[in-house]
Amino acid sequence: MKKSLGAKTFAYPTPVWVIGTYDKDGKPNVMTVAWGGICGSQPPCVAVSIRSATYTHGSIILRKAFTINIPSAAHVKAADYFGMVSGRKEDKLAAAGLTAVKSEKVDAPSIVEFPLILECRLIDHIEVGIHTHFIGEIVDVKADESVLGDEGMPDIFKVKPMIYEPGIRRYYGTGEFLGQAFSIGKRD
Amino acid sequence: MKKSLGAKTFAYPTPVWVIGTYDKDGKPNVMTVAWGGICGSQPPCVAVSIRSATYTHGSIILRKAFTINIPSAAHVKAADYFGMVSGRKEDKLAAAGLTAVKSEKVDAPSIVEFPLILECRLIDHIEVGIHTHFIGEIVDVKADESVLGDEGMPDIFKVKPMIYEPGIRRYYGTGEFLGQAFSIGKRD
Numbered sequence: 302m303k304k305s306l307g308a309k310t311f312a313y314p315t316p317v318w319v320i321g322t323y324d325k326d327g328k329p330n331v332m333t334v335a336w337g338g339i340c341g342s343q344p345p346c347v348a349v350s351i352r353s354a355t356y357t358h359g360s361i362i363l364r365k366a367f368t369i370n371i372p373s374a375a376h377v378k379a380a381d382y383f384g385m386v387s388g389r390k391e392d393k394l395a396a397a398g399l400t401a402v403k404s405e406k407v408d409a410p411s412i413v414e415f416p417l418i419l420e421c422r423l424i425d426h427i428e429v430g431i432h433t434h435f436i437g438e439i440v441d442v443k444a445d446e447s448v449l450g451d452e453g454m455p456d457i458f459k460v461k462p463m464i465y466e467p468g469i470r471r472y473y474g475t476g477e478f479l480g481q482a483f484s485i486g487k488r489d
Numbered sequence: 490m491k492k493s494l495g496a497k498t499f500a501y502p503t504p505v506w507v508i509g510t511y512d513k514d515g516k517p518n519v520m521t522v523a524w525g526g527i528c529g530s531q532p533p534c535v536a537v538s539i540r541s542a543t544y545t546h547g548s549i550i551l552r553k554a555f556t557i558n559i560p561s562a563a564h565v566k567a568a569d570y571f572g573m574v575s576g577r578k579e580d581k582l583a584a585a586g587l588t589a590v591k592s593e594k595v596d597a598p599s600i601v602e603f604p605l606i607l608e609c610r611l612i613d614h615i616e617v618g619i620h621t622h623f624i625g626e627i628v629d630v631k632a633d634e635s636v637l638g639d640e641g642m643p644d645i646f647k648v649k650p651m652i653y654e655p656g657i658r659r660y661y662g663t664g665e666f667l668g669q670a671f672s673i674g675k676r677d
Contacts, residue, residue, distance in 0.1 A: 378668070381670055443494070452657075
Protein backbone atom coordinates (compact mmCIF):
# COMPACT_ATOMS: atom_id res chain seq x y z
CA MET A 302 0.00 0.00 0.00
CA LYS A 303 1.34 3.38 -0.98
CA LYS A 304 1.10 6.60 0.96
CA SER A 305 0.19 9.92 -0.66
CA LEU A 306 2.86 12.58 -0.15
CA GLY A 307 1.06 15.36 -2.02
CA ALA A 308 2.01 17.40 -5.08
CA LYS A 309 5.80 17.54 -4.67
CA THR A 310 8.94 17.49 -6.82
CA PHE A 311 10.12 14.17 -5.34
CA ALA A 312 11.83 12.74 -8.42
CA TYR A 313 15.10 10.79 -8.18
CA PRO A 314 17.70 11.37 -9.45
CA THR A 315 17.89 15.05 -10.32
CA PRO A 316 21.20 16.46 -11.58
CA VAL A 317 23.60 19.00 -10.10
CA TRP A 318 24.51 21.23 -13.02
CA VAL A 319 26.16 24.66 -12.96
CA ILE A 320 24.88 27.01 -15.66
CA GLY A 321 27.43 29.43 -17.11
CA THR A 322 26.42 32.74 -18.74
CA TYR A 323 27.83 36.12 -19.66
CA ASP A 324 25.87 39.16 -18.49
CA LYS A 325 25.31 42.30 -20.61
CA ASP A 326 28.79 43.56 -19.74
CA GLY A 327 30.50 40.25 -20.52
CA LYS A 328 31.01 39.30 -16.90
CA PRO A 329 30.85 35.53 -16.35
CA ASN A 330 28.29 34.20 -13.89
CA VAL A 331 27.35 30.73 -12.70
CA MET A 332 24.27 29.25 -11.04
CA THR A 333 23.47 25.73 -9.90
CA VAL A 334 20.27 24.01 -11.04
CA ALA A 335 18.68 20.64 -10.37
CA TRP A 336 15.63 21.21 -12.58
CA GLY A 337 16.82 19.93 -15.94
CA GLY A 338 17.47 16.99 -18.20
CA ILE A 339 18.26 15.87 -21.72
CA CYS A 340 15.20 16.59 -23.88
CA GLY A 341 16.13 15.49 -27.39
CA SER A 342 18.51 13.32 -29.43
CA GLN A 343 18.38 14.77 -32.96
CA PRO A 344 19.58 17.45 -32.53
CA PRO A 345 20.98 16.72 -29.06
CA CYS A 346 19.14 19.07 -26.68
CA VAL A 347 18.99 19.76 -22.98
CA ALA A 348 16.41 21.61 -20.90
CA VAL A 349 16.94 23.62 -17.72
CA SER A 350 14.36 25.54 -15.69
CA ILE A 351 15.33 28.86 -14.12
CA ARG A 352 13.26 31.46 -12.26
CA SER A 353 12.92 34.83 -13.95
CA ALA A 354 14.15 36.54 -10.78
CA THR A 355 17.65 35.13 -11.24
CA TYR A 356 20.54 37.01 -12.84
CA THR A 357 21.21 34.00 -15.08
CA HIS A 358 17.72 34.19 -16.61
CA GLY A 359 18.29 37.57 -18.23
CA SER A 360 21.72 36.58 -19.47
CA ILE A 361 20.38 33.49 -21.25
CA ILE A 362 17.69 35.57 -22.96
CA LEU A 363 20.26 38.21 -23.96
CA ARG A 364 23.07 35.94 -25.16
CA LYS A 365 20.92 33.03 -26.39
CA ALA A 366 23.55 30.70 -25.02
CA PHE A 367 24.60 28.92 -21.84
CA THR A 368 26.92 26.17 -20.72
CA ILE A 369 26.19 23.25 -18.45
CA ASN A 370 29.21 22.63 -16.28
CA ILE A 371 29.07 19.26 -14.56
CA PRO A 372 30.86 19.33 -11.22
CA SER A 373 32.62 16.37 -9.66
CA ALA A 374 31.76 15.34 -6.11
CA ALA A 375 34.91 17.20 -5.00
CA HIS A 376 33.17 20.45 -6.03
CA VAL A 377 30.12 19.92 -3.83
CA LYS A 378 30.75 23.03 -1.71
CA ALA A 379 31.20 25.30 -4.73
CA ALA A 380 28.13 23.85 -6.46
CA ASP A 381 26.02 24.42 -3.35
CA TYR A 382 27.33 27.97 -2.95
CA PHE A 383 26.55 28.76 -6.61
CA GLY A 384 22.90 27.88 -5.92
CA MET A 385 22.51 30.14 -2.89
CA VAL A 386 23.89 33.53 -3.90
CA SER A 387 23.02 35.87 -6.79
CA GLY A 388 25.58 36.87 -9.39
CA ARG A 389 24.16 40.38 -9.11
CA LYS A 390 25.80 40.67 -5.71
CA GLU A 391 28.92 38.52 -5.83
CA ASP A 392 31.56 37.29 -8.25
CA LYS A 393 30.84 33.69 -7.41
CA LEU A 394 33.65 32.15 -9.45
CA ALA A 395 36.27 34.38 -7.84
CA ALA A 396 34.87 33.64 -4.39
CA ALA A 397 35.10 29.90 -5.07
CA GLY A 398 38.59 30.16 -6.57
CA LEU A 399 37.42 28.80 -9.93
CA THR A 400 38.23 30.02 -13.42
CA ALA A 401 35.95 31.00 -16.31
CA VAL A 402 37.04 30.60 -19.91
CA LYS A 403 35.22 31.61 -23.08
CA SER A 404 33.55 28.65 -24.74
CA GLU A 405 34.67 27.70 -28.20
CA LYS A 406 31.26 27.48 -29.84
CA VAL A 407 28.77 29.55 -27.83
CA ASP A 408 28.65 32.98 -26.21
CA ALA A 409 28.95 31.71 -22.65
CA PRO A 410 31.76 30.92 -20.22
CA SER A 411 32.70 27.49 -18.94
CA ILE A 412 34.46 26.47 -15.75
CA VAL A 413 38.01 25.26 -16.33
CA GLU A 414 38.16 23.10 -13.19
CA PHE A 415 34.95 21.13 -13.90
CA PRO A 416 35.43 17.90 -15.87
CA LEU A 417 32.57 17.97 -18.37
CA ILE A 418 30.97 20.93 -20.21
CA LEU A 419 27.98 21.10 -22.55
CA GLU A 420 28.01 24.16 -24.83
CA CYS A 421 24.39 25.08 -25.55
CA ARG A 422 22.65 27.42 -27.96
CA LEU A 423 19.19 28.57 -26.86
CA ILE A 424 16.59 27.34 -29.33
CA ASP A 425 13.29 27.64 -27.44
CA HIS A 426 11.76 28.45 -24.07
CA ILE A 427 8.37 28.09 -22.42
CA GLU A 428 6.97 29.31 -19.13
CA VAL A 429 6.20 26.63 -16.53
CA GLY A 430 4.71 28.34 -13.46
CA ILE A 431 7.36 30.53 -11.86
CA HIS A 432 10.13 28.96 -13.96
CA THR A 433 11.22 29.50 -17.53
CA HIS A 434 12.05 26.21 -19.19
CA PHE A 435 14.97 26.82 -21.56
CA ILE A 436 15.70 24.39 -24.40
CA GLY A 437 19.33 24.40 -25.55
CA GLU A 438 20.85 22.61 -28.49
CA ILE A 439 24.07 20.95 -27.37
CA VAL A 440 26.54 22.11 -30.01
CA ASP A 441 29.58 20.54 -28.38
CA VAL A 442 30.69 18.59 -25.32
CA LYS A 443 34.11 19.27 -23.82
CA ALA A 444 35.76 16.85 -21.41
CA ASP A 445 39.00 16.84 -19.46
CA GLU A 446 41.31 14.23 -20.95
CA SER A 447 41.73 12.91 -17.40
CA VAL A 448 38.08 11.76 -17.23
CA LEU A 449 38.09 9.87 -20.53
CA GLY A 450 38.09 6.08 -20.48
CA ASP A 451 37.33 3.29 -22.93
CA GLU A 452 37.04 4.39 -26.56
CA GLY A 453 37.67 8.00 -25.56
CA MET A 454 34.29 8.26 -23.84
CA PRO A 455 33.75 9.93 -20.47
CA ASP A 456 34.14 7.47 -17.58
CA ILE A 457 31.45 8.14 -14.98
CA PHE A 458 33.75 6.97 -12.16
CA LYS A 459 36.25 9.63 -13.21
CA VAL A 460 33.69 12.40 -13.80
CA LYS A 461 32.04 11.56 -10.42
CA PRO A 462 28.78 13.47 -11.07
CA MET A 463 26.47 14.23 -8.16
CA ILE A 464 22.78 13.50 -7.59
CA TYR A 465 20.51 16.02 -5.90
CA GLU A 466 17.67 14.68 -3.76
CA PRO A 467 14.89 17.30 -3.74
CA GLY A 468 12.97 15.98 -0.69
CA ILE A 469 15.33 16.50 2.23
CA ARG A 470 17.68 18.37 -0.13
CA ARG A 471 20.90 16.40 -0.05
CA TYR A 472 23.72 15.60 -2.46
CA TYR A 473 24.85 12.07 -3.23
CA GLY A 474 27.54 10.53 -5.39
CA THR A 475 27.40 7.99 -8.21
CA GLY A 476 26.91 4.40 -7.11
CA GLU A 477 27.91 0.98 -8.34
CA PHE A 478 27.62 -0.38 -11.89
CA LEU A 479 24.27 -2.17 -12.26
CA GLY A 480 24.19 -3.30 -15.87
CA GLN A 481 24.61 -2.56 -19.54
CA ALA A 482 21.59 -0.80 -21.07
CA PHE A 483 19.79 -2.28 -24.07
CA SER A 484 21.27 -5.58 -22.99
CA ILE A 485 20.67 -6.63 -19.36
CA GLY A 486 16.89 -6.69 -19.84
CA LYS A 487 16.82 -8.74 -23.04
CA ARG A 488 14.39 -11.65 -22.91
CA ASP A 489 15.20 -14.91 -24.65
CA MET B 490 42.98 21.26 -21.63
CA LYS B 491 39.64 19.88 -22.68
CA LYS B 492 38.90 17.64 -25.61
CA SER B 493 35.92 18.20 -27.91
CA LEU B 494 33.61 15.19 -28.07
CA GLY B 495 31.13 16.70 -30.53
CA ALA B 496 27.40 17.40 -30.27
CA LYS B 497 26.31 14.58 -27.95
CA THR B 498 23.85 13.95 -25.11
CA PHE B 499 26.64 13.32 -22.59
CA ALA B 500 24.95 14.71 -19.50
CA TYR B 501 25.30 13.06 -16.09
CA PRO B 502 23.21 11.97 -14.31
CA THR B 503 20.12 11.18 -16.36
CA PRO B 504 17.25 9.35 -14.66
CA VAL B 505 15.76 5.91 -15.23
CA TRP B 506 12.02 6.49 -15.17
CA VAL B 507 9.23 4.21 -16.36
CA ILE B 508 6.29 6.05 -17.92
CA GLY B 509 2.86 4.49 -17.35
CA THR B 510 -0.08 5.14 -19.71
CA TYR B 511 -3.42 3.67 -20.74
CA ASP B 512 -4.00 3.15 -24.44
CA LYS B 513 -7.29 3.86 -26.23
CA ASP B 514 -8.72 0.55 -25.01
CA GLY B 515 -7.65 1.06 -21.42
CA LYS B 516 -4.74 -1.37 -21.61
CA PRO B 517 -1.83 -0.34 -19.38
CA ASN B 518 1.55 0.15 -21.00
CA VAL B 519 4.98 1.16 -19.71
CA MET B 520 8.09 2.59 -21.32
CA THR B 521 11.47 3.58 -19.88
CA VAL B 522 12.92 7.03 -20.49
CA ALA B 523 16.13 8.80 -19.54
CA TRP B 524 15.30 12.09 -21.25
CA GLY B 525 13.49 13.97 -18.50
CA GLY B 526 13.70 16.07 -15.38
CA ILE B 527 11.83 18.28 -12.97
CA CYS B 528 10.92 21.50 -14.79
CA GLY B 529 8.97 23.60 -12.29
CA SER B 530 8.27 24.13 -8.60
CA GLN B 531 4.97 26.06 -8.51
CA PRO B 532 3.10 24.07 -9.63
CA PRO B 533 5.43 21.07 -9.33
CA CYS B 534 6.08 19.91 -12.89
CA VAL B 535 8.16 17.31 -14.65
CA ALA B 536 9.19 16.99 -18.30
CA VAL B 537 9.81 13.83 -20.31
CA SER B 538 10.77 13.53 -23.99
CA ILE B 539 9.31 10.71 -26.06
CA ARG B 540 9.53 9.95 -29.79
CA SER B 541 6.27 10.16 -31.71
CA ALA B 542 6.86 6.63 -33.07
CA THR B 543 6.30 5.10 -29.62
CA TYR B 544 3.02 3.63 -28.43
CA THR B 545 3.28 5.70 -25.23
CA HIS B 546 3.31 8.97 -27.21
CA GLY B 547 -0.22 8.53 -28.57
CA SER B 548 -1.55 7.42 -25.20
CA ILE B 549 -0.24 10.55 -23.45
CA ILE B 550 -1.85 12.77 -26.08
CA LEU B 551 -5.13 10.83 -25.81
CA ARG B 552 -5.39 10.54 -22.03
CA LYS B 553 -3.58 13.78 -21.13
CA ALA B 554 -1.97 11.92 -18.25
CA PHE B 555 0.97 9.70 -17.38
CA THR B 556 2.77 8.36 -14.36
CA ILE B 557 6.48 8.33 -13.62
CA ASN B 558 7.33 5.08 -11.89
CA ILE B 559 10.76 5.17 -10.29
CA PRO B 560 12.35 1.72 -10.23
CA SER B 561 14.75 0.53 -7.57
CA ALA B 562 18.10 -0.92 -8.61
CA ALA B 563 16.56 -4.38 -8.10
CA HIS B 564 14.30 -3.65 -11.10
CA VAL B 565 17.15 -2.92 -13.51
CA LYS B 566 16.30 -5.81 -15.85
CA ALA B 567 12.62 -4.86 -16.07
CA ALA B 568 13.46 -1.18 -16.61
CA ASP B 569 15.88 -2.05 -19.40
CA TYR B 570 13.35 -4.39 -21.03
CA PHE B 571 10.64 -1.69 -20.89
CA GLY B 572 12.90 0.56 -22.98
CA MET B 573 13.57 -1.98 -25.73
CA VAL B 574 10.17 -3.38 -26.74
CA SER B 575 6.99 -1.68 -27.95
CA GLY B 576 3.73 -1.99 -26.05
CA ARG B 577 2.05 -2.42 -29.42
CA LYS B 578 3.58 -5.87 -29.64
CA GLU B 579 3.89 -7.13 -26.08
CA ASP B 580 2.19 -6.84 -22.70
CA LYS B 581 5.39 -5.71 -21.06
CA LEU B 582 4.11 -5.66 -17.48
CA ALA B 583 2.82 -9.23 -17.73
CA ALA B 584 6.10 -10.36 -19.29
CA ALA B 585 8.04 -8.80 -16.41
CA GLY B 586 5.69 -10.19 -13.77
CA LEU B 587 4.73 -6.71 -12.55
CA THR B 588 1.31 -5.31 -11.70
CA ALA B 589 -0.50 -2.22 -12.95
CA VAL B 590 -3.02 -0.39 -10.78
CA LYS B 591 -5.21 2.60 -11.65
CA SER B 592 -3.79 5.80 -10.25
CA GLU B 593 -5.85 7.71 -7.76
CA LYS B 594 -5.66 11.15 -9.38
CA VAL B 595 -4.84 10.74 -13.07
CA ASP B 596 -6.00 8.56 -15.97
CA ALA B 597 -2.86 6.42 -16.07
CA PRO B 598 -1.67 3.21 -14.43
CA SER B 599 1.14 2.89 -11.93
CA ILE B 600 3.38 -0.07 -11.11
CA VAL B 601 2.58 -1.62 -7.73
CA GLU B 602 6.07 -3.07 -7.20
CA PHE B 603 7.98 0.20 -7.81
CA PRO B 604 8.63 2.30 -4.69
CA LEU B 605 7.87 5.84 -5.84
CA ILE B 606 5.23 7.12 -8.29
CA LEU B 607 4.54 10.60 -9.65
CA GLU B 608 1.00 11.06 -10.94
CA CYS B 609 1.10 13.62 -13.75
CA ARG B 610 -1.48 15.58 -15.70
CA LEU B 611 -0.34 16.75 -19.15
CA ILE B 612 -0.32 20.56 -19.27
CA ASP B 613 1.87 21.36 -22.30
CA HIS B 614 4.09 19.86 -24.97
CA ILE B 615 6.56 21.13 -27.54
CA GLU B 616 8.44 19.45 -30.34
CA VAL B 617 12.23 19.12 -29.93
CA GLY B 618 13.63 17.48 -33.04
CA ILE B 619 12.38 13.89 -33.25
CA HIS B 620 11.08 14.01 -29.66
CA THR B 621 7.97 15.50 -28.13
CA HIS B 622 8.76 17.17 -24.84
CA PHE B 623 5.79 16.61 -22.52
CA ILE B 624 5.25 18.85 -19.49
CA GLY B 625 3.25 17.22 -16.71
CA GLU B 626 1.95 18.78 -13.54
CA ILE B 627 2.74 16.46 -10.63
CA VAL B 628 -0.63 16.20 -8.89
CA ASP B 629 0.46 13.62 -6.33
CA VAL B 630 3.44 11.50 -5.28
CA LYS B 631 2.84 8.02 -3.92
CA ALA B 632 5.50 6.13 -1.98
CA ASP B 633 5.72 2.70 -0.44
CA GLU B 634 5.68 3.04 3.34
CA SER B 635 8.79 0.84 3.35
CA VAL B 636 10.89 3.53 1.62
CA LEU B 637 9.92 6.38 3.96
CA GLY B 638 12.45 7.64 6.47
CA ASP B 639 12.91 10.71 8.63
CA GLU B 640 9.86 12.96 8.87
CA GLY B 641 7.93 10.65 6.56
CA MET B 642 10.05 11.66 3.57
CA PRO B 643 11.38 9.20 0.98
CA ASP B 644 14.82 7.86 1.97
CA ILE B 645 17.03 7.67 -1.13
CA PHE B 646 18.92 4.66 0.28
CA LYS B 647 15.62 2.79 0.52
CA VAL B 648 14.25 3.95 -2.86
CA LYS B 649 17.61 3.06 -4.51
CA PRO B 650 17.00 5.01 -7.76
CA MET B 651 19.23 4.35 -10.75
CA ILE B 652 21.35 6.65 -12.92
CA TYR B 653 21.57 6.17 -16.68
CA GLU B 654 24.84 7.08 -18.37
CA PRO B 655 24.05 8.00 -22.01
CA GLY B 656 27.60 7.69 -23.39
CA ILE B 657 28.42 4.01 -23.08
CA ARG B 658 24.82 3.39 -22.00
CA ARG B 659 25.10 1.86 -18.56
CA TYR B 660 23.07 1.89 -15.36
CA TYR B 661 24.50 2.86 -11.99
CA GLY B 662 23.18 3.05 -8.45
CA THR B 663 23.01 5.87 -5.93
CA GLY B 664 26.29 6.68 -4.23
CA GLU B 665 27.39 8.02 -0.87
CA PHE B 666 26.01 11.05 0.99
CA LEU B 667 28.06 14.12 0.05
CA GLY B 668 26.43 16.97 1.93
CA GLN B 669 23.33 18.89 2.89
CA ALA B 670 22.17 21.30 0.19
CA PHE B 671 21.73 25.00 0.94
CA SER B 672 24.15 24.43 3.79
CA ILE B 673 27.48 22.76 2.92
CA GLY B 674 28.44 25.60 0.56
CA LYS B 675 27.68 28.48 2.92
CA ARG B 676 30.50 30.97 3.22
CA ASP B 677 31.22 32.70 6.51
